[in-house]
Amino acid sequence: MPSDTQAGKPEKILILGGTREAADLARELVAKGLDVTTSLAGRTKEPAPLDGKVRIGGFGGAEGLAAYLDAEGFTRVIDATHPFARTISANAVKACAIASLPLDIRTRAPWERQPGDNWIEVSSLEDAAAALPQNARVLLALGRQYLDAFLPRTDCHFVIRMVDPPETPFAFAHHTVLTAKPALNPDEEAALFRAHAITHIVCRNSGGDGAYAKIITARMMGLPVVMVGR
Numbered sequence: 001m002p003s004d005t006q007a008g009k010p011e012k013i014l015i016l017g018g019t020r021e022a023a024d025l026a027r028e029l030v031a032k033g034l035d036v037t038t039s040l041a042g043r044t045k046e047p048a049p050l051d052g053k054v055r056i057g058g059f060g061g062a063e064g065l066a067a068y069l070d071a072e073g074f075t076r077v078i079d080a081t082h083p084f085a086r087t088i089s090a091n092a093v094k095a096c097a098i099a100s101l102p103l104d105i106r107t108r109a110p111w112e113r114q115p116g117d118n119w120i121e122v123s124s125l126e127d128a129a130a131a132l133p134q135n136a137r138v139l140l141a142l143g144r145q146y147l148d149a150f151l152p153r154t155d156c157h158f159v160i161r162m163v164d165p166p167e168t169p170f171a172f173a174h175h176t177v178l179t180a181k182p183a184l185n186p187d188e189e190a191a192l193f194r195a196h197a198i199t200h201i202v203c204r205n206s207g208g209d210g211a212y213a214k215i216i217t218a219r220m221m222g223l224p225v226v227m228v229g230r
């Protein structure tokens, strides 16, 4: 990546972040001496420290983002947001068009089914809930805002892993909350699956390495994964 723009202005980069890949990218670009700001939506209470500058909170739509880019003198935007964060990605496209700035899209590719994977592919959370058999014990690997679709499954036991503990108790008939990040090591995931007698995993096809250990573990243990597509 050039350190000077075509107009001769030094590069000033805005990374739309909130992912491990965005944090890695910020570290890499700061190490090259570039002026980097990472933008976070503010969903996580205590975000991990990031290299470079950080700003937190929404911009007020595409126009708000365009105005921010202009006011702060950014020369480039990198979209390294989560692949399911669609609004901000669409806003980035519009804002960069308004501000006439280059946009690099670095969102993750989806995971591809590998030999040995037992995936039940669905296109909505409701379909995911309906795909679970009676009395399943389910690792629900989804963010807080995606859980309600599973409430009607009062026959199932849900194991819910979250970075921040829930602010209000969940209304599931049977559930366990684990306050933890996904393990990076499949053996650690396997120990967790066994400890909770997991029979099914539900997740979205987020891609990337950070949350892939559970997919490898499910493959090793022959467990079905209900995979919500993009």
Ligand code: NAP
Pocket (backbone or CB within 6 Å): 016, 017, 018, 019, 039, 040, 041, 043, 056, 057, 058, 059, 060, 061, 062, 064, 065, 080, 081, 082, 084, 085, 086, 087, 088, 089, 091, 143
């Ligand atoms: P979204 O639905 O695409 O965006 C909703 C609104 O949140 C946007 O219109 C924007 O508000 C604000 N926003 C989103 N990302 C932002 C960012 N990086 N910096 C500043 N404002 C941002 O996004 P989302 O799915 O809620 O995800 C929010 C953040 O969490 C993203 O940074 C994403 O990378 C991260 N994340 C999301 C997921 C996921 O499953 N969706 C998973 C892991 C991490 P304004 O319109 O006011 O600008």
